[in-house]
Amino acid sequence: MTLRRAEASDVEDMVRLLKDNDLPSADIGEHLENVLVAWDDGRLIGMVGAEYSGTDALLRSLAVEKASRGQGLGIALSKAILSLMKERGVQRAALLTTTAEGFFRKQGFVAVSKDRIPEIVRSSKEFRLYCPSTAVCMIKELK
Numbered sequence: 001m002t003l004r005r006a007e008a009s010d011v012e013d014m015v016r017l018l019k020d021n022d023l024p025s026a027d028i029g030e031h032l033e034n035v036l037v038a039w040d041d042g043r044l045i046g047m048v049g050a051e052y053s054g055t056d057a058l059l060r061s062l063a064v065e066k067a068s069r070g071q072g073l074g075i076a077l078s079k080a081i082l083s084l085m086k087e088r089g090v091q092r093a094a095l096l097t098t099t100a101e102g103f104f105r106k107q108g109f110v111a112v113s114k115d116r117i118p119e120i121v122r123s124s125k126e127f128r129l130y131c132p133s134t135a136v137c138m139i140k141e142l143k
């Protein structure tokens with residue numbers, strides 16, 4: 001398995017993986033330098049991305065293809081992006097999820113109430129697409 005930064009040639013596969021997982025895909029090509037992709041045997045098996053605003057960052061577009069789940073790749077991808085965030089001086093990571101609250105809770109994220117949703121989340125396209133109906137906003141302080 002190879003984990004590396006995304007390139008323009010990955011966009012088509014990334015869009016497919018995001019769509020398969022009902023995650024927003026339209027703007028992923030605009031964030032290539034902040035997206036990590038996992039390839040195995042010629043297949044995109046996982047990805048994760050970040051958006052930055054000062055000391056806050058949005059963890060987005062985490063997806064592992066169904067056949068590769070349950071083997072630790074989801075955790076490896078989220079650890080990798082959190083580590084890149086820390087290198088950039090991010091103090092707080094935030095995300096929106098409709099299906100993986102338990103997954104992120106295991107990694108130290110806590111759900112926040114609607115009135116405490118950070119601005120980086122409020123201004124994201126994801127928030128406008130998901131909210132307010134089904135998504136949970138979660139944050140994690142990075143030390």
Ligand SMILES: CC(C)(COP(=O)(O)OP(=O)(O)OC[C@H]1O[C@@H](n2cnc3c(N)ncnc32)[C@H](O)[C@@H]1OP(=O)(O)O)[C@@H](O)C(=O)NCCC(=O)NCCS
Nearest residue numbers: 021061062063064069070071072073074075099100102103
């Ligand atoms: C969430 C997701 C990335 C997890 O990927 P994965 O490779 O299967 O995750 P891991 O193998 O690293 O799982 C780590 C742990 O989290 C648990 N877990 C995985 N998905 C979970 C979920 N949706 N809810 C709760 N727990 C979950 C696993 O059971 C495992 O627990 P264990 O360590 O106690 O055995 C994957 O299910 C996925 O792509 N889901 C659809 C897209 C999505 O919801 N993305 C998040 C929004 S940004």
